[in-house]
Amino acid sequence: MGVGKRRKKRDKNNTEGARRGLREKMTEVLELPKEIVLNVPRLTLIGMSNLIIENYKGIIEYDSSRVRLNTSLGILKITGNGLVIKEITSEDVMVDGDIRSLEFQK
Amino acid sequence: MLLLRLWNFLRGYVIIIVEGYFLEKFINICIRRQIFLWDIKRKSNSTMTLKISIKGFKAIRPIARKTSCRVRIKGKRGLPFLLNRYRKRKAFAVGAFLFVALVYLLTSFVWVIEVSGNERIKKEEILNSLREMGIKPGVLKYGIDTDYLVNGLMLKNSDLAWVGVEVRGTKVKVEVEERILRPEMVPLEIPCDIIAERDGFVTKVIAKAGQEKVKEGDTVTRGQLLISGTVVADNQEKTTGLVHAIGEVYARTWYEDRQPVISTIQEKEFTGKTKKDFTLVLFERKFKLPLRRNRFELYETTTRRENLRIGEYFVFPFGIIIENHSEYRMVTRRLSDEEAREITMTELYEKVLLDIDEDAEIVDVKKDFIEENGVVYARVSIECIEDIGMKREIGGN
Numbered sequence: 001m002g003v004g005k006r007r008k009k010r011d012k013n014n015t016e017g018a019r020r021g022l023r024e025k026m027t028e029v030l031e032l033p034k035e036i037v038l039n040v041p042r043l044t045l046i047g048m049s050n051l052i053i054e055n056y057k058g059i060i061e062y063d064s065s066r067v068r069l070n071t072s073l074g075i076l077k078i079t080g081n082g083l084v085i086k087e088i089t090s091e092d093v094m095v096d097g098d099i100r101s102l103e104f105q106k
Numbered sequence: 107m108l109l110l111r112l113w114n115f116l117r118g119y120v121i122i123i124v125e126g127y128f129l130e131k132f133i134n135i136c137i138r139r140q141i142f143l144w145d146i147k148r149k150s151n152s153t154m155t156l157k158i159s160i161k162g163f164k165a166i167r168p169i170a171r172k173t174s175c176r177v178r179i180k181g182k183r184g185l186p187f188l189l190n191r192y193r194k195r196k197a198f199a200v201g202a203f204l205f206v207a208l209v210y211l212l213t214s215f216v217w218v219i220e221v222s223g224n225e226r227i228k229k230e231e232i233l234n235s236l237r238e239m240g241i242k243p244g245v246l247k248y249g250i251d252t253d254y255l256v257n258g259l260m261l262k263n264s265d266l267a268w269v270g271v272e273v274r275g276t277k278v279k280v281e282v283e284e285r286i287l288r289p290e291m292v293p294l295e296i297p298c299d300i301i302a303e304r305d306g307f308v309t310k311v312i313a314k315a316g317q318e319k320v321k322e323g324d325t326v327t328r329g330q331l332l333i334s335g336t337v338v339a340d341n342q343e344k345t346t347g348l349v350h351a352i353g354e355v356y357a358r359t360w361y362e363d364r365q366p367v368i369s370t371i372q373e374k375e376f377t378g379k380t381k382k383d384f385t386l387v388l389f390e391r392k393f394k395l396p397l398r399r400n401r402f403e404l405y406e407t408t409t410r411r412e413n414l415r416i417g418e419y420f421v422f423p424f425g426i427i428i429e430n431h432s433e434y435r436m437v438t439r440r441l442s443d444e445e446a447r448e449i450t451m452t453e454l455y456e457k458v459l460l461d462i463d464e465d466a467e468i469v470d471v472k473k474d475f476i477e478e479n480g481v482v483y484a485r486v487s488i489e490c491i492e493d494i495g496m497k498r499e500i501g502g503n
Binding site (some may be wrong): 058083 | 138140146
């Protein structure tokens, strides 16, 4: 029983993975912007001090040494010193400051 | 980025301090309601500062209540606030308006008339013609009919081949092109000879009309007949006819002069003292500013005119003439031997050059120094090739 359940779950994972692969291939063939078709965030990091995150979902936590954002892939954690939200709109966030790390938390 | 900042400045924005425990929630709600925020800085656990547009600020009260945050204004920035502050100062507004009005008023007149392209025709002549047609400094620039001016100028002055008139800013630019002069008529019916204008050694004779009397290699003296207008026909009667001789006689000529070498020289020495006179120019009228009258005994004056202007074309009728007088005194200086020779030679050379015709070709220059009776002379000898012919009427003087 337990074995069957596990197999079923694996199957589901497989089909999910296959669909994602197909989409990715489609975007590559058609040269579509990936972040929109796949609905994933796009991060642009300029040097160590300027990070732009497009296609995010919301702010979970913000202070000068840590920013956590909700994205479709999970939580994106940015750590550093003197972090400032330079600009924020419904599509993108611009984080300025001394950025030390980026981490995705599932 | 600069453009964005300028835009924000023009729209005006408020710097606010938000205090509470659900600051992230506050930001999220703002964004969902399309309120733009920027420069968000976390100050402490429970406070942050951010910038928000005026319109956005008016809409955040309900959000603050919902997230139980307190909002305080830290500063107001931008043009709307500045204007608001100055709204009460009536004199300032009136002054600003008057300034704009005055600039507009002053730039609707013609203040400067520029004439270019004229060589023989005097600028004053063209200005006078324009004045007769009603164009002078101080007239309204609107309604100037440039075609009428062009035609008028062409009619008044037959020496003009082309005229262009353009009104730019407070300037009227008149560009003219002069007619090319008709060449001088050769009076062929008056018989004449060509005689030598100066001594020389003939190198080439080109007779176009008349009979050659000298040939290459001859030495001629001043006044000698070179090309004769009396032509003897080569027939048995040997009849003579008179023609207007035309031709060129090229000869080597020498120009020489000497001058004793000077030992002292009078020089200007500026004392470094200067005085300035100012003259105000308002609407073409000059007002000399009263200043100390006592000038120096010997002085040189440089004059500079400055005009109030915006760019090249918007010249205002206010100007200032600055006359700078610098005092000097004459000093007698003893020259060293070498310097004395050089100065004398240069002076002499230039003096000799003055005698030489512009068309003459200089082929050789000799400079040396000779001593005679204990006096040193500088000597210059210039050799030229030039047309030495000069017309003389036959039967006249």
